Amino acid sequence: EPEVTQTPSHQVTQMGQEVILRCVPISNHLYFYWYRQILGQKVEFLVSFYNNEISEKSEIFDDQFSVERPDGSNFTLKIRSTKLEDSAMYFCASSVRPPDTEAFFGQGTRLTVV
Amino acid sequence: ILNVEQSPQSLHVQEGDSTNFTCSFPSSNFYALHWYRWETAKSPEALFVMTLNGDEKKKGRISATLNTKEGYSYLYIKGSQPEDSATYLCARNSNSGYALNFGKGTSLLVTP
Numbered sequence: 195e196p197e198v199t200q201t202p203s204h205q206v207t208q209m210g211q212e213v214i215l216r217c218v219p220i221s222n223h224l225y226f227y228w229y230r231q232i233l234g235q236k237v238e239f240l241v242s243f244y245n246n247e248i249s250e251k252s253e254i255f256d257d258q259f260s261v262e263r264p265d266g267s268n269f270t271l272k273i274r275s276t277k278l279e280d281s282a283m284y285f286c287a288s289s290v291r292p293p294d295t296e297a298f299f300g301q302g303t304r305l306t307v308v
Numbered sequence: 309i310l311n312v313e314q315s316p317q318s319l320h321v322q323e324g325d326s327t328n329f330t331c332s333f334p335s336s337n338f339y340a341l342h343w344y345r346w347e348t349a350k351s352p353e354a355l356f357v358m359t360l361n362g363d364e365k366k367k368g369r370i371s372a373t374l375n376t377k378e379g380y381s382y383l384y385i386k387g388s389q390p391e392d393s394a395t396y397l398c399a400r401n402s403n404s405g406y407a408l409n410f411g412k413g414t415s416l417l418v419t420p
Contacts, residue, residue, distance in 0.1 A: 239408060297342070
């Protein structure tokens, strides 16, 4: 069964450092997303990406965040200068067509900023 | 951000009990309501996507209903099993339709 894969599963970084979280969405999906969950809080939407551009982003997705699809398979989230409050589980997801088809989620990358 | 609420926050039932959870959401600009099942250390897994008022969907012992006019959905589990233990998330489309706004989830524990 096709699945969304994320690497790494866990990343520890120092405050102020740049991190890149990587995702391989399902191959025939057209829409890609990043979500995050800070411990004890709701899963929050960060950004959606379609046809090589951002289709929607949340207030959380400020200038320190960026997304890229560098080749035909990878989808990355870059955080330029990490803060303590960026510590969270980051989920990548993909879908055929929002909002009426299911989104498939990866297992997440746990980012810890120290 | 659309406010999606889920209740109860957690639930502990015995094997064989039937149970249900509630998801409430704003009904304006509604397109779709998603239910996900999320086990620890795994990815959230889609259970249902519902779009029409009055929709009812079923997958094995799990079923869901949707009322878009009053803005709620129920998830039912019949004859709970220990393997049903998970967090159940509901999510509604954003106003633009691209994003999902999630509730906080209902954490279900089923003990033998």
